[in-house]
Amino acid sequence: MTHAAPQGSPAAVPAAAEPRSIFARSRTLYREWMHRLVAPHGDQFFLVLAVLIGIFSGLAVVCFRVAIEWTHLLLLGSSLTPSPLRVLLVPSLCGIGIALLVIHAFPRARGSGVNQTKTAVYISNGYVPFETVIGKFITCALAIGSGQSLGPEDPSLQMGAGIASVMGRRLRLSQEKLRLIAPVGAAAGLAAAFNAPVSAVLFVIEEVIGTWSAGALGAIVLAAVSSVVTMRWFLGSESLFRVPPSELSHPAELLAYAVLGVVGGVFALLFLKWIAAARPRLQRLPPRAQYLMPAAAGLLVGAIGIWLPQVMGAGYPIIDQALHGEYVWRVLLILAVLKILATGFSFLSGTPGGMFAPTLFIGAMLGGAVGGVEHHFFPGLTSTVGTFALVGMGTFFAGFLRTPITSVFMVVEVSGNYSMIVPVMISTLIAYLISRQFQKVPLFDMLTRQDGVILPSIEERREHVSLVVEDAMRADAAIIFDPDEPAAAAAQRAGAAPESPLLLRPRLGEWRLLDREALQRLAAMDEPSAPRMVSEATSKGPLPLIFPDEPLDEVLRWAGDWPVLPVVSRADLGRLEGVLSLADVLHAFRKAAAE
């Protein structure tokens, strides 16, 4: 009972297709949907891709964490205190295997993973080869599982970036998108490893990409959330640490946290200085030594582990115990110092593995130790040793990795307690300032520079004061004319200041440049019976409007096209704040450079 539509009419296709089959119609709908979804420049596609990357990264991190635990069980057994021989032999023998793998099979798997990802983003358009992901997975699982004092977060970050990079390449994304997609994967990997999506997003923005790019932010957040959801699906939603409830009962106790900030800052600085000094020397050793360095590090870590096995591996359960006040301050201090040594040995030897977990470990132990000492002298302190350990994590993190915003939010996210945000901010800021004062280059920038690559320092960029229009403009330099002003009077005013630019204000928000000679000619033609107005004079424009707070480098693109630009108030587009010429801009830049 269908009515045949005329050939070629718009209704011909659906009318003909309808009786064919429901499958044909579904296929058409699917194709249309897919075309819309996979449109090469569509933001929708990028967001879908971010979710996919998040899920893949989450799965990879789950497998990675299980691999680390399983390796640990296989190599060191299930006892918390394995036999001394095992503790000594396992990390050193595995170190030889790791060295062979890193030198011969996966050379890009070396290091923590953060600076390598940053290098990939800035130098090779976000290109991270897939064998790096595989290599990182195997070598880090072996290293951390065998007891080297390293963590799984930074490798997870690099694995996430690698997965994202592979997907981006397979989907033939543009170079711009490929550069963006690696940080998206990095955030996903870190979020899953740390079970803290907010901290992961902040870290990637603060350390890897360095800017709050609106284009990347949505994708980064989506990827981080989807990876965390995936990870929790398999490993449960418990946070890494079971943080006991804590709160600040009296503002005077902030002083106690300030002391923690000083101690954390000094320790972070010492650790940084040690790495800065020792790494180049070890890199200069003959290539043959590279085979032995992870084994030597394993031996040293094992030697410490015989006495205090807590320093081996990532050490999350020990952080948990410190948060619950299960150690006295002397033990906490010893653990902090020995963990610095063990982590230094492992990291400097070139063993693949991250610095996140050891940093948190050292911070928690230091915080607990400082809290314990303060409790000894001031028994009235209401904050527990566990609370100090919690704040100490953020403090040392800020001092060592130099990501203050991540540090503050990480403590809040891990503890689920906003009441501690003020102590954390104070302690973190003090540690950060001490570390920055005496070690100008942050850790990851220092590592890339030691490797011969100079990347833009996010910290330098963050602290760089850019010049604005206000710094270069000349106030009261121009003469302003209204369109209904008599030309003769205008010419007289213009003649009084022969160097000043002449600006015509035809209507609100429009500014034009008056030609001085044309104004003179118009004034000469002026007659009492028929007075000539300024509006009749020749003018150029309308001129682009610029504002006093605009960055000077952004204004440069117009400065060459016009002799002068009007700087107007944002609140009143008819009010001139000053004028700006190319010469003014260049003068301001030269002056700033000289200062």
Added chain:
Amino acid sequence: MKSRSTLTNRACAGYAREAVLASSLILLVLMFALTAFVTRQYHKRVHELGDQWFAKGDAELQGGGADAAIADYRNGLAFSPDNSVFQFHLAQALAASGHTGEAEGYLRSLLSASPGNGEINLTLARVAVRRSAMADALRYYHAAIYGVWEDDPIAQRWRVRRELCEYLLGRGAASQAEAEIIALANNTPKDQVAQIDTAANLLLRAQVWSRAEDEYRLALAGDRRDQDALAGAGAAAFQLGRYSEAIGFFTRLPQRGRSSGDISEMLATSRAVESGSPFLRGLSPADKAGRLRRALADSEARLSDCVQKSAGVAVPGQEPAGSDPQALLTEIRKAQGALKRASLARSLTLMDADMNLVFEAESAAARRCGPPSGAADRALVLIGREAGGDRGGASP
């Protein structure tokens, strides 16, 4: 032409992406399945290891190796950090090995999660007992008694209260113990002879004689041959001055039970009281007078013997007024003479005063030479006390 070429390129790119996306989804499903398999195996293994260490810890703890058990429980907890059963057992092992502070930390943390848990409160009470914190111990014992128990709560609460009673008796807090023991007795099921015996024993130790005898009688109603109950009931009757009942209970004991130290002494004393007391009902006046004479003779013999033995030895404490042994001996002899001369009726009127004299003589002898060792002398003290002459110093 240009726009057509662009369209073709876009279509190609789109199809390639479709293929990549489709293969990504397939890969995603495969990875999901693989991850699920791997994590399931891992969790299973972790669970097994936790249980293995826990079982090992239990075995060590039962074998008395608390320190080894602590290490095992800690290993178990590494695989299951939130397992409250593991934490509780670790706390028990810590308490057993003297790490009371750490044990208390674990227990308090567990208690905050389940404040009414009887078992945790009981362990905390034991920890408090170890560190001699009586107030804490009482608080936790009471919380355990009124707390929640999973298996057989009535029996568990009875057990805890019994432990509390033992603790209080051990600390010498008799008045606090008495209330708890009475509550224990009230909560003891009437068909549980062993538990009734236990409650009665505690009552006996707390010197609640009458209630103890009642409980023993209850136990005997359930089991007539219950030796503990017979001995306890005899002791309670003895303390209550019901010597014939005490003899009745003691003689129902088998020979071996009867000959044990305290029971044999109480039995002999009871028999001596029964054969020597002039106050017993149903005695003829001649029997009463005869018993009175024998009592005076025995007390005179004991006191004079004691005076001879202790000549020149300083008497501990101060002699009460009118308790000079020589004066007492003189009075006894006078009383013996008066008794010989007096008629039978007159003798009986002197009985109270004479028995009072007997008691004073025994008391003076006890102060000088220690408690009486013979059944007859112990009996005299008791008879004298019954006559109202208890002025301290003598105990049977």
